[in-house]
Amino acid sequence: MIKKAKGATLAVLPLYLFTLVFVIGPLILMLVLSFSPRDGWGYGSGFTLDNYAVVFSGTYLNTFVTSLKLAVISTAAVIFIGYPFGLCTALLPARFARFFVSTQMIPYWVNSLLRLYGWIIIFRAGGLLDAVLMGLGITEEPLKLLYTYPAVVVGMIYVLLPFMFTSVYQVAEKLDLSLVEAARDLGAGRAYAFLTVTLPLTLPGLKTGVILTFIPSMGLFFIAQILGGNKVVLVGSLIEELLMKAHNQPGAAALSVILMLLTGAVCLLMMRKPRWQK
Amino acid sequence: MKKIISILMVSLMLVSVLLLTSCSSDSGRTLNLFTWAGMFPDEVIDGFEAATGIEVNYVNFDYDETMLAKLQAAEGGDYDLVIADDYIIEVAIAEGLVQKLDKSKLPSADNVNPLYQGQFYDPTDEYTVPYGAGVQTIVYNPEKIALDIKGYADLWDASLGDKLGIISNYRVINGMALKTMGESYNITDTAKIAEAGEKLKTLAPNIRLIKDDNLQDDLLAGEIDAAIMYTSQVTVAKMTNPALEVVFPEEGIGFGIMAMFVPSKAPDSDAAHAFIEYILTPEISAKCYEYIGYYCTNAAADSLISEDYRAFLTLPEAFTAENMEMIGNITAEADEAHLAAFTAFREACE
Numbered sequence: 001m002i003k004k005a006k007g008a009t010l011a012v013l014p015l016y017l018f019t020l021v022f023v024i025g026p027l028i029l030m031l032v033l034s035f036s037p038r039d040g041w042g043y044g045s046g047f048t049l050d051n052y053a054v055v056f057s058g059t060y061l062n063t064f065v066t067s068l069k070l071a072v073i074s075t076a077a078v079i080f081i082g083y084p085f086g087l088c089t090a091l092l093p094a095r096f097a098r099f100f101v102s103t104q105m106i107p108y109w110v111n112s113l114l115r116l117y118g119w120i121i122i123f124r125a126g127g128l129l130d131a132v133l134m135g136l137g138i139t140e141e142p143l144k145l146l147y148t149y150p151a152v153v154v155g156m157i158y159v160l161l162p163f164m165f166t167s168v169y170q171v172a173e174k175l176d177l178s179l180v181e182a183a184r185d186l187g188a189g190r191a192y193a194f195l196t197v198t199l200p201l202t203l204p205g206l207k208t209g210v211i212l213t214f215i216p217s218m219g220l221f222f223i224a225q226i227l228g229g230n231k232v233v234l235v236g237s238l239i240e241e242l243l244m245k246a247h248n249q250p251g252a253a254a255l256s257v258i259l260m261l262l263t264g265a266v267c268l269l270m271m272r273k274p275r276w277q278k
Numbered sequence: 279m280k281k282i283i284s285i286l287m288v289s290l291m292l293v294s295v296l297l298l299t300s301c302s303s304d305s306g307r308t309l310n311l312f313t314w315a316g317m318f319p320d321e322v323i324d325g326f327e328a329a330t331g332i333e334v335n336y337v338n339f340d341y342d343e344t345m346l347a348k349l350q351a352a353e354g355g356d357y358d359l360v361i362a363d364d365y366i367i368e369v370a371i372a373e374g375l376v377q378k379l380d381k382s383k384l385p386s387a388d389n390v391n392p393l394y395q396g397q398f399y400d401p402t403d404e405y406t407v408p409y410g411a412g413v414q415t416i417v418y419n420p421e422k423i424a425l426d427i428k429g430y431a432d433l434w435d436a437s438l439g440d441k442l443g444i445i446s447n448y449r450v451i452n453g454m455a456l457k458t459m460g461e462s463y464n465i466t467d468t469a470k471i472a473e474a475g476e477k478l479k480t481l482a483p484n485i486r487l488i489k490d491d492n493l494q495d496d497l498l499a500g501e502i503d504a505a506i507m508y509t510s511q512v513t514v515a516k517m518t519n520p521a522l523e524v525v526f527p528e529e530g531i532g533f534g535i536m537a538m539f540v541p542s543k544a545p546d547s548d549a550a551h552a553f554i555e556y557i558l559t560p561e562i563s564a565k566c567y568e569y570i571g572y573y574c575t576n577a578a579a580d581s582l583i584s585e586d587y588r589a590f591l592t593l594p595e596a597f598t599a600e601n602m603e604m605i606g607n608i609t610a611e612a613d614e615a616h617l618a619a620f621t622a623f624r625e626a627c628e
Contacts (some may be wrong), residue, residue: 038610041369059618062625125501144440146501147487151627230446230488231627238621244341245448246617248610 033155034253041247051254060238060255064262066175068232071217074156079214081157083206086168087198088098090175101169112159116226119158123151123227143161146230155223160216164209171205207270215263237257294540295362307332312345313361314338317409321570326556332549340503342366349375350617354542359550361409364535365607377542378404383551386558394535394598398606407554408539410572413593414450414532416502416525417497417512427504429528430454434481443487443502449605449619450532452478457529463605468615475619482626497522513571516590524590530601535575579586 034051036043054060090102107115122128123146133139145151175198183193221236230237235255242252287404315338323334338509339345342363349360349446354375370376381387387407400406418427425437433442433454444451455474465471486502487493493507494515507515516522538557540550556562563579568587574580580592 038365040610054614057618059622059625066625066628126501144486174288225489229443229486230628231485231624233621233624235628241448241617241621244343246613247343248614248617 010083030253030256033250034257035218036250037250038250041249043250048250051250052258054251055258063233063235063238064258066232067218067236068262070152070232070234071214072158073153074160074217075210077153077157077216078160079206079210082161082209083202085222086165086205086209087202089179090169090172091167096110097169097173101166101231104165108162113222113226115158116155116223119151119155119227120146146227147231149232151230152224152228152232155227156217156220159220159223160213163216164206167209167212168202168205171202171208175201211267211270214266218259218263279471299571299575302330304465307546307549308335309333309546309553310335310337310356310358310544311361311553312337312339312348312359316342317570319505319565322557322562322565322569325562329556330552332547332552333354333545334553341518346370349541352541352543355358355545357541358544358546359538359540359553361536361538364397364399364537364604367406367502367537367539370539371400375542376405377544379407379540379554380547380551383548384555384558386555386578386611389558389560389576391565391575391577391580393593393597393602394575397535397604399535400537406539407558408535408537408575409557410536410567410570411575412509412534412536413573414454414506414527415509415590416504416506416527417515418523418525419500419519419521420523421521422500422503427523427525429458429525430490431458431529432459433484433504433506435589436483438484438504440484440486441503442481442484443489443507444485445493445507446488446490450506452616453532453605454478454527454617455481457527457532460529463532463603464608466609466612468611471612471615471619475615475622478619478623479626482623485627488624488627491508494518497504509573510571512590513587517586519528526594526597531597532603533573534605536572 033043033046035049037046037048037050038044070242089097092100124130125142125144125146127146129143129145130139134141135145179201180193180197183197184190188196212226219236221234221240224230224232224234225237236259239252239255239259242248242255309332311334313336318336323336326332327334337482338355339348343366344362345362346366346369349357349370350373354377360370361586367376371568379387384407390408394408394411395403416430416433423438423441425432425435427433449463452471453476455478456463456465456470458476459470459477461470461474487496489496490508492511493502493505494511496502497505497515498518499506512524516524538554540547544550558576559567560578560582563574563576563586564582567574567579567583568591569577571591573593574583574591580588583591
């Protein structure tokens with residue numbers, strides 16, 4: 001027995017060391033950096049709250065609001081599309097379900113940046129969408145869809161949808177349909193059975209999906225750059241500007257720390273068990 | 279079987295190690311050139327190798343900051359010749375990573391256009407020789423825009439609503455607002471910078487796109503009809519669609535310089551000098567500028583640049599040191615004020 005435990009410890013040790021050196025280490029560095037004063041293009045020794053003061057000045061606080069707004073809109077849209085899609089796919093016969101899952105996953109073998117460029121072809125003036133709409137006589141002249149807020153939201157949904165779909169699908173696949181039948185037999189209507197049986201049982205999948213969608217959506221600034229013409233300022237893009245153009249490492253670190261706290265809080269909120277499950 | 283495979287593997291490794299060492303023990307001279315990708319046409323590199331017998335080892339970096347970090351790590355060694363942007367060269371010189379040039383080995387240095395000499399990063403021209411300049415111009419499609427754009431102030435015209443694309447460089451874009459206010463690009467008064475930011479916000483309704491990479495594609499595709507873009511992008515745009523108008527803003531022009539320098543502990547500084555001298559030869563220079571699409575900093579090469587390019591790779595005669603200004607390094611506070619103003623402007627564009 002002891003021998004077995006020893007073997008297991010040895011087996012996980014490299015992983016722990018790796019995590020310690022390459023995950024915890026940089027996080028601590030970032031935290032220290034965020035409290036260090038600027039010194040030229042680098043940082044000096046000492047303790048300061050200046051970097052955080054800059055973050056909480058009006059402009060950058062606004063950036064957090066913009067990021068949160070986009071994250072909430074994208075996550076809501078992804079739930080709205082991904083949840084029913086994942087649930088319904090799980091209810092299909094296994095053969096069809098597998099087919100649908102693979103049609104969802106195969107496009108994601110291609111790099112997301114490349115796939116986003118595909119949306120440019122669709123959205124650009126006189127592009128695919130314009131050609132179809134004008135061909136059908138719905139619109140008369142090219143819509144300027146590229147470099148707009150809706151284009152960014154479409155891009156976000158497109159990139160994040162599979163995370164929600166697979167999370168919901170995996171949980172819904174294990175759903176015991178006889179429980180839903182029992183609820184119906186006992187007189188529950190369709191909606192009531194869904195709300196009291198199906199939804200609570202698939203909620204873990206939905207929550208995982210929200211975590212997997214919300215956290216990246218705070219950082220996916222390249223979508224706003226490519227499809228939004230860089231006019232939707234997200235925290236990620238601000239961190240990049242601070243680091244690459246303003247040579248302000250401590251400022252970038254402070255922004256990153258706040259971003260991590262914010263996403264961490266959302267994670268905790270999502271992982272908390274609801275009262276009726278305790 | 280396993281044994282045979284491992285013996286094969288070991289012998290393969292040994293052979294490759296031997297091959298590698300034999301390569302490095304080659305007696306020929308090598309010039310370690312460190313710059314962005316695509317800075318010289320192949321014929322120029324080949325021509326230099328044929329003329330001098332010095333082999334060129336072209337090493338790339340993507341950002342100036344990466345270059346500086348590598349040069350710092352090498353303590354001014356490893357590389358013989360570096361080409362980078364003005365602002366980073368100022369830092370490299372201050373850190374003692376650059377050696378003074380031996381002008382006796384560079385008789386053609388006199389060819390350099392005096393407009394691009396004596397600038398902030400090397401006031402006495404002891405350390406650097408310019409290799410191309412980026413000049414901030416406005417480009418627009420006269421078929422789509424009726425307004426006769428003469429300067430930055432015209433970009434605020436209401437007829438340009440949602441038609442303008444700009445690069446994402448806050449010093450250039452805020453600088454444009456500063457110029458319309460009659461200020462310098464390099465002021466450090468944060469109140470004035472904030473004022474320029476407020477002025478910039480009123481430009482927001484005209485902005486359709488803010489991006490650094492390949493902005494010219496959007497102008498050519500008709501996604502935007504006017505733009506402020508980098509010189510290399512202007513060149514591509516103008517070569518693809520000669521009908522586009524290039525405007526030198528009447529408020530004065532801003533510019534940046536790429537320059538060549540020899541690191542303090544360059545392994546073969548003679549080879550570096552030989553390369554600079556070769557590049558300064560007017561005929562070679564002309565080929566280089568046509569290839570990289572930046573403004574010609576070699577006055578002797580101006581007239582050799584083919585007609586197709588000359589109009590936008592050499593400056594009109596009206597431009598003198600009085601109405602040209604470089605964007606230099608400023609204080610951290612001023613830089614911070616610029617970024618805050620630019621971020622607020624971008625948010626206003628949404």
